[in-house]
Amino acid sequence: MARTFDHGGGVRSIRVPIPDNPLGYTLVYVLDTGRGPVLVDTGWDDAGSWDTLVAGLDACGTGVREVAGVVVTHHHPDHHGLCGRVREASGAWVAMHAADAAIVRRTREARPERWFAYMAAKLTAAGAPQEQVAPLRAAARGGRELPRFSPALPDREIVPGELLDLPGRRLRAIWTPGHTPGHVCLHLEERHPGELPGQGRLFSGDHMLPGITPHIGLYEDPDDATVTDPLGDYLDSLERVSLLGPAEVLPAHRHAFTDAPARVRELLDHHEERLRGLLALLATPLTPWQLAERMRWNRPWADIPPSSRTIAVSEAESHLRHLLKQGRVEQVPGSGPVAYAAV
Template identity: 80%
Template sequence: MADSLGESAQAGPEVAVRDLGGGVRSVAVPIPDNPLGHTLVYVMDTDRGPVLVDTGWDDPGSWDVLAAGLEACGTGVGEVHGIVVTHHHPDHHGLSGRVREASGAWIAMHAADAAIVRRARETRPERWFTYMAAKLTAAGAPDEHVAPLREGPRRRSAPPGLAPALPDREILPGELLDLPGRRLRAVWTPGHTPGHVCLHLEEEHPSRLPGHGRLFSGDHLLPEITPHIGLYEDPDDATVTDPLGDYLDSLERVGRLAPAEVLPAHQHTFTDAPGRVRELLAHHEDRLAGLLSLLRQPLTPWQLAVRMEWNRPWDQIPYGSRNIAVSEAEAHLRRLVKQGRAEAVPGSEPVTYVAV
């Protein structure tokens, strides 16, 4: 299904490029100090030049790998015609601005994530630290965990992605993107972020695998891991959202597409998207059922996160990852409350939840 172009023969960064056939290649762009290792940036030929699906983390080493990878693909950064961003996270959108500066390429993103980009650029770092401290306090986090956030940027570096590039184009759900010579349709798949999109390449698979084209799945559908589903963060919006419900609905939408092959942003390409969707739906239902067992006693979101199963014991989870875990616990709580399977305990402070 794919041939490796190998490592770059010239001196420079180590580059992993794969030819996936049909005018599509992937470049593994590293994510510094992250167990995911890299983001798979896809390079797609069009009649007006290469278009990238995501760009990778904004880091000098990552930039060097992306530039060398494009050279290995027989093109260069300056030739890029456009960038389609699956979602706003910095390991996907981080280098978009730099690619645009070097090439004049346009950047396209769903409106919901474009709004997050604008808000991130307009909100001072101090506001984010205050917001995060208040949210964690309300979730029942202990004072020693919240204290560093109250100290703010005097002691801690600002969160990544606070100055991302503003997109030039809005991706509309269901639209056929304006890519001369290609048929790439946007599929809105909220959950991991409110504006996450998958991109359905409605062309026959180059190896004639059974199914309907190929799907650039971003972080929505991954072969071996489940994406983080946490709360949609917005310091100025108190809307009660249901990210996990959004994600589960979006999974079913993608499963019905039945693509011949999935091209995710992490790990590796794979087939049988409907089967993977079924696995993820079952995983989340099992997890919700497990949380109901924990909620036989009232728990705050922090207490629930401490008791949930993660990929390592709680005392080994780094500080920032604990914040992500609490957000994920809250997203699951919201799903259970919306389903009528759990409820907040009246008068509890910080708020606790219990199974119904």
């Protein structure tokens, strides 16, 4: 399988592998500008991924030392991970939305014991069994280290609605929170090189992918008690992207595709169907953990490892938050852990 692809019009992509992950790779885009190549995302911080990125840039007729900047769609390590190495090799600037930049700063400063204690408390409140919570409590007491991805602090802010400072290109930032609070899509406001009908091309990050849906969990911040609605943010962001009407979407995983409005409709329908399914489950009061156990995943609940179960519960909670906001579910008075029921 080719590691690079020329999308035309000064845009190429490199398949940068994600170790031990079913997604397989991140599509890192190389955008020619008047000051040198600019990357959209960089890939996972791994030696093999780095070697692939470097070789891919060479195959694109440039090199890692020539990179002028990196535009990060969001802070997750398969997108942001190699930013530090790219900047160290080239002196490139790194740009990110302020909401995700705040998460990067918090990650760099986080005390492991506080994070483990926070996650243990969250899972306990969600109704998780002791075998799920006990390792986190032990880690909080024992000073176990968090896994580190060496997230690079950005030195430029992506401002929604504004054109990025890229000579010779028109790349506009579109704020699309949901997958993360600071996720951005990037609208290349230029005629499609293949003359496809529509308004330019959209680098969609993880916001809109072909054939799969991104994880929508809670925005986790131990210092912020704000009750957010990530799923509501995501659905609103989908509507915003649909109105752009891009000729082609260049996502961070899988492959490029056309007809963004049709894909938006599919995603909106998927989430509405899922919400209806959850309401049916909530005919009987359930805690978030019990709801996650009964939801449909890509494998049976018994086969899902503990770390992935934590992610699944976060997704269940994000759907509950949205249903609460809509008045379609309510908390069961006196329940502990808190259970929810359809109205």
